[in-house]
Amino acid sequence: MAARSPPLKILVCMKQVPQKDAPLKLNESGTWIREDVSYEVNEPDAYALEEALRQREKHKGEVVVITSGPARAQQVLREALAKGADRAIHLEDDKFVGLDAFNTAKAIAAAIKDEQFDLIFTGLQSDDYGYAQTGVILAELLGWPHATIIMQIEKNDTGIRVKRELEAGYFQFVDMPTPAVLTIQSGINKLRYATLIGIKQAKTKPLRKVTLGEVQSAIGENLQKIEKLYVPQKTKKTEHIEGPPAEIAKKLVDKLRNELRVL
Amino acid sequence: MPDTILVVVEQREGKLNRVSWETITAGQAIAAATGWTLEAAVVGAAAAAPEVAAKKVAKVYAIESARLNPYTPDAFAAALKQFLSSKPPKLILMPHTYQVRDFVPKLATAMGRTVISDCIGFKHESGKLLFTRQMFQGKLAADVSFSSDAPWFATFQNGAFRGDKAEEGASAAAVETVNVDIADGVIRNNPQEIFKEAKQAVDLTQAEVIVAVGRGIKEQKNIEIAKQLADALGGDLAASRPICDSGWLPMDRQIGSSGQTVAPKLYLALGISGAIQHIVGMKGSRTIIAVNKDSEAPIFELADYAVVGNLFDIVPPLIEEVKKAKAGS
Numbered sequence: 001m002a003a004r005s006p007p008l009k010i011l012v013c014m015k016q017v018p019q020k021d022a023p024l025k026l027n028e029s030g031t032w033i034r035e036d037v038s039y040e041v042n043e044p045d046a047y048a049l050e051e052a053l054r055q056r057e058k059h060k061g062e063v064v065v066i067t068s069g070p071a072r073a074q075q076v077l078r079e080a081l082a083k084g085a086d087r088a089i090h091l092e093d094d095k096f097v098g099l100d101a102f103n104t105a106k107a108i109a110a111a112i113k114d115e116q117f118d119l120i121f122t123g124l125q126s127d128d129y130g131y132a133q134t135g136v137i138l139a140e141l142l143g144w145p146h147a148t149i150i151m152q153i154e155k156n157d158t159g160i161r162v163k164r165e166l167e168a169g170y171f172q173f174v175d176m177p178t179p180a181v182l183t184i185q186s187g188i189n190k191l192r193y194a195t196l197i198g199i200k201q202a203k204t205k206p207l208r209k210v211t212l213g214e215v216q217s218a219i220g221e222n223l224q225k226i227e228k229l230y231v232p233q234k235t236k237k238t239e240h241i242e243g244p245p246a247e248i249a250k251k252l253v254d255k256l257r258n259e260l261r262v263l
Numbered sequence: 264m265p266d267t268i269l270v271v272v273e274q275r276e277g278k279l280n281r282v283s284w285e286t287i288t289a290g291q292a293i294a295a296a297t298g299w300t301l302e303a304a305v306v307g308a309a310a311a312a313p314e315v316a317a318k319k320v321a322k323v324y325a326i327e328s329a330r331l332n333p334y335t336p337d338a339f340a341a342a343l344k345q346f347l348s349s350k351p352p353k354l355i356l357m358p359h360t361y362q363v364r365d366f367v368p369k370l371a372t373a374m375g376r377t378v379i380s381d382c383i384g385f386k387h388e389s390g391k392l393l394f395t396r397q398m399f400q401g402k403l404a405a406d407v408s409f410s411s412d413a414p415w416f417a418t419f420q421n422g423a424f425r426g427d428k429a430e431e432g433a434s435a436a437a438v439e440t441v442n443v444d445i446a447d448g449v450i451r452n453n454p455q456e457i458f459k460e461a462k463q464a465v466d467l468t469q470a471e472v473i474v475a476v477g478r479g480i481k482e483q484k485n486i487e488i489a490k491q492l493a494d495a496l497g498g499d500l501a502a503s504r505p506i507c508d509s510g511w512l513p514m515d516r517q518i519g520s521s522g523q524t525v526a527p528k529l530y531l532a533l534g535i536s537g538a539i540q541h542i543v544g545m546k547g548s549r550t551i552i553a554v555n556k557d558s559e560a561p562i563f564e565l566a567d568y569a570v571v572g573n574l575f576d577i578v579p580p581l582i583e584e585v586k587k588a589k590a591g592s
Contacts, residue, residue, distance in 0.1 A: 020536070021557060024402055033403070101368070102377055128399050130539060131380050136336075136368035145451035146336065148365045149521075164454075165521055166361050169514065171460055175453040185521070187508030223377035223411035227393060232404040232564060240569045248570055249580035252552065253588050255568060260550050262472060262496065262529050263588045 005155060007061035010052040011120045013108060013135070014045040014065055014080060016073040017128040031226055032098075041076045044123025048184040050191050051153065052121055053084045059155060062086045064115070068096040068107055074207070081202035082194035088205070093212035100222040101129075105137040110218035111210045117179060119160075124149050124183040132183070139181035146181040147174050151188050266299045266353035266413070271343070272315055273360055274308035275334075276457075279315070282358040284426030287318050289385070289419050290356050291430055296387040299353060303436075304346070306339060307331030312438045319430040323438045330445040336366035337450045342443040344373050351414045354392070359418035361520075371416045378416040379407050381539070383423045396420075400538045401561030421520070421543045463515045465499060472498025472529045475518055475545070476506055479534015479555060479574055483511040488578045489533055495585040498529070503541045519544040533574045537562030554578070 018024060022037040052063045065080040067073045068091035077088035091107050099107065120142075122135035132148070139146030151171065152163035159177035165185050166172060194202075241251050257263040270290040272283035287303065294301040302322045303315050309325035316323045326346050330338050347355070347370075357363045359381045371378045384395040386406060393406040394417050409415045467473060474493035480486055486500070493500045500516060507517040518525055519541040526547035533554050535541060538561070545551070546565055553566035554574045563569045570577060 018399065020400070023559065024399055026403075033399075100377065102372065105372075130396075130398065130400070131378075132364045133368040133378060133380060136365070137372045140340075140369045140372040146369070147452065149361055164361075164365075166457065167520060168524070169459055169463065169517075169522060170457050172457045173455040175455070177451055187504065190509075221410065223409065224379055225408050225410050226405045227408050228406045229398065229403055230405075232397070232401070234564060236565060236567070238563060238566050238569045240571070245572070245576040246580045248572065248577055249584040252568070252570070252581060253584040256496075256529070256585070257588055260529060263585065 005059055008055055008059045008118045008155070009062045009116065010055060010064070011112060011115070011117045012045070012049045012052045012063060012065045012080070012085070013120065013122040013138070014049065014067045014076050015042040015123070015126050015128075016040070016067060016069055016076045017042045017126055020127065026229060026231075030228055030230060032229060039072060039075070041079060042123050042126045042128075044125060044127075044184060044186045045076075046123075046191055047186045047188050048121040048123050049080050049083065049085065050189050051184055052119075053192070054189060055119070055153065055155075061118075064089065064117070066108060066111065067091065068099070068104055070094045070097065077207060078202055079194060081205045081207070082199040083192060084198060086205065088207045089210060090207060091210045091212075091215065095212055098222070099219065100224055101131050101133040101137055102223055103219040105134050105141055106219045107215045108134075108138060109141045110215040119178060120144075120181045122181070122183050124185050135181050135183040142179075142181070144179050144181050145176050146183070147176060148183040149185045150182045151185050153182065266297070268294055268297075268299050268301050268354045268356060269352040270301065270303045270320070270356045272303060272305055272311070273358055273362060274305060274311050275362075277308045277310055279305075279308075279311045280358070280360065281426055282360060282421055283315075284318075284429045285421070285424040286356050286358045286419055287315075287320070287429040288424040288426060291319060292424070293354065293356075293385055293387070293392070296385075297392065302352070306342060307334070309440060313435065316436040316438050317432060318436075319432040320436050323436050325438055325440045326443055327440055328443045328445050330450060333454050334362060335450050335452045335454060336369055337452065338445050339366045340370040340373055341445050341449050343370050345443045346441055347374065347414060353413045354415045354417065357416075357418045359420050363418055367416060367418060374414070376414060376416060377409065377411055378418065379409070380418045381420050382417055383420050397539055400536070401542065401564065402559065420539070421524075422546055460514065464513070465515055467499055467501055467516070467518065467523045467525050470499040470525065470527050472496045472531070473501050473518070473525060473527045473545075473548075474498055474531045474533065475501040475503065475535060476512075476533050477503040477535030477541070478505050479536075480506065481534075483509070485575070486511060488575075488582070492531070492578055492582050492585070495582050495589070496529075496531075498527075498531075501525070503535050503538070532562055532566070533578065535562055536560045537565065
């Protein structure tokens with residue numbers, strides 16, 4: 001009889017970001033946005049969580065979620081617990097918002113130093129910064145192998161086989177050992193909804209808070225700085241087509257025929 | 264001695280990725296602004312070095328090791344760290360490709376440095392170098408500076424600079440081969456052959472007219488009206504990633520960094536917000552018409568013609584007008 005495959009302990013790094021359609025306003029110094037917006041979970045991170053839950057369903061184990069941010073970021077953890085994560089870690093402080101990717105990764109590494117994960121997932125990038133770095137930096141800090149933009153994960157005898165997404169419809173399978181860090185691409189799976197039972201159970205699941213003070217010695221000064229945040233200057237000349245729909249349709253066809261010569 | 268800018272070009276299986284010319288153009292522009300010297304490096308593909316040396320660069324390095332093929336992040340980070348530690352440039356530039364994203368944060372971290380990624384431009388103000396990048400899916404822009412010591416790492420977005428504007432050199436630059444040592448056990452990943460998924464049924468790069476749908480289409484069944492518009496215009500149907508992720512259209516209809524990059528005569532974006540990953544796949548279109556009910560949608564930054572409104576109100580009469588115009592002519 002084949003030996004039972006050992007369970008998987010998976011950490012999912014999740015970020016809270018402004019909602020996609022939230023109107024953003026600049027703060028007074030023009031270096032960040034005003035915080036009075038609605039927030040949601042970073043979409044790729046939701047896919048990362050879903051993937052972790054599916055791996056646990058297949059192989060048994062534990063799914064732990066972590067986020068760094070102010071008190072409001074706890075919502076992301078609560079939702080993850082409601083969907084089925086086993087426990088959560090909240091690096092809680094307003095100052096975590098201003099840390100660059102390097103420091104965020106250092107804070108996460110410090111918070112999990114006594115744990116023994118087999119896999120760490122992050123979304124491939126965040127919808128607010130869009131740097132696509134934190135997961136890769138974390139792998140380097142931990143000394144672990146990593147792979148990015150992952151669309152499939154299969155456990156095998158030597159570790160895992162992952163499917164990397166490349167540009168223009170190309171893909172590549174990579175065999176790698178564990179423990180490993182993977183950055184997860186959206187669309188890897190279909191997201192589940194939290195059930196009412198899940199929401200109820202979430203209330204009693206462990207949520208450990210980690211203060212900035214506890215990880216302060218691990219982090220340093222930011223290595224880069226946003227000097228200015230601003231509304232982008234429009235370089236393109238855009239013509240607005242206005243009026244009731246029937247009129248817009250006529251105007252557009254007029255453009256298509258006479259200016260663009262498409263008709 | 265002036266500082267050095269190093270452009271690390273990208274190669275795939277020995278052939279230069281043409282996006283590398285865009286990074287050379289960027290490097291030449293920053294060199295002109297700062298007075299720094301521009302050099303280039305090819306990693307694991309010495310055969311591609313002469314092509315790079317034909318551009319206006321001071322020198323080209325061919326970083327070599329048998330272990331650089333096939334690409335792995337461990338090998339590339341180790342090779343570049345070794346090379347960069349011996350002669351650290353001030354600034355290292357790369358194109359923001361999926362491969363660069365896979366290793367450059369690792370490389371920078373190993374050197375205790377940082378990367379400003381996916382930049383769309385730069386500024387040189389009062390002797391300070393700033394890198395401009397989009398934030399919040401293009402809604403805002405940021406000028407970012409380095410507060411660390413050199414070397415500084417920055418990656419540029421596809422299309423931020425024009426590859427055809429890369430200046431040729433008056434004569435070929437010198438090429439120096441640098442052999443690097445990648446020790447046993449450094450490489451942990453074992454990559455397999457690169458492949459294309461299911462046979463691509465439609466080649467959107469050849470389409471003259473594209474009608475693309477985004478999340479604003481709301482439901483799969485609504486794609487039908489976009490298809491009718493595409494048919495009426497004699498064009499092809501395409502989509503942003505979330506539509507393909509949901510399985511509403513096959514992956515070969517995807518426009519964006521993971522899908523196809525197109526530059527048709529006409530790109531009609533319906534209910535597409537204009538996320539960066541989508542924009543990079545269509546910003547070269549000759550004419551862009553965008554329909555979206557959110558007047559703040561980033562797609563309107565790019566659009567030649569903007570319709571702020573409900574696509575479900577606008578598309579049906581548009582189909583009728585297009586059919587009328589075609590029947591009439």
